[in-house]
Amino acid sequence: xxxxxxxxxxxxxxxxxxxxxxxxxxxxxxxxxxxxxxxxxxxxxxxxxxxxxxxxxxxxxxxxxxxxxxxxxxxxxxxxxxxxxxx
Numbered sequence: 001x002x003x004x005x006x007x008x009x010x011x012x013x014x015x016x017x018x019x020x021x022x023x024x025x026x027x028x029x030x031x032x033x034x035x036x037x038x039x040x041x042x043x044x045x046x047x048x049x050x051x052x053x054x055x056x057x058x059x060x061x062x063x064x065x066x067x068x069x070x071x072x073x074x075x076x077x078x079x080x081x082x083x084x085x086x087x
Contacts, residue, residue, distance in 0.1 A: 002058070007039045010057040028056055 005013060014024055021039065025032035030053055037043045038053050045054035047065070054060035 002061075004061060005058045007041050007059065010059050011039050013058070028053070 014021060019027075021035050022032045025035045030049060034043070034050060035053055035057075038045060038050055038057070038059070043050045045051050045060055049065075051060065051062060052064050055062045055064055
């Protein structure tokens with residue numbers, strides 16, 4: 001089994017590749033602030049998009065979640081926007 005990366009190792013991996021967090025987030029169609037939260041250790045990454053990001057960064061073993069009811073694409077409006085309520 002492949003050894004999992006710590007948040008610090010994942011940051012170093014991005015630095016080694018010469019990729020910024022924002023660039024990596026754009027390439028994987030996720031929001032850069034969520035990637036930063038994960039790399040800072042402030043998210044548990046149990047499900048949804050944070051789970052996917054942790055798997056892609058090699059920080060967590062698992063499969064990418066593709067269930068549309070559970071994962072909203074980056075840039076998609078939230079429930080508040082759909083209901084016409086200001087966030």
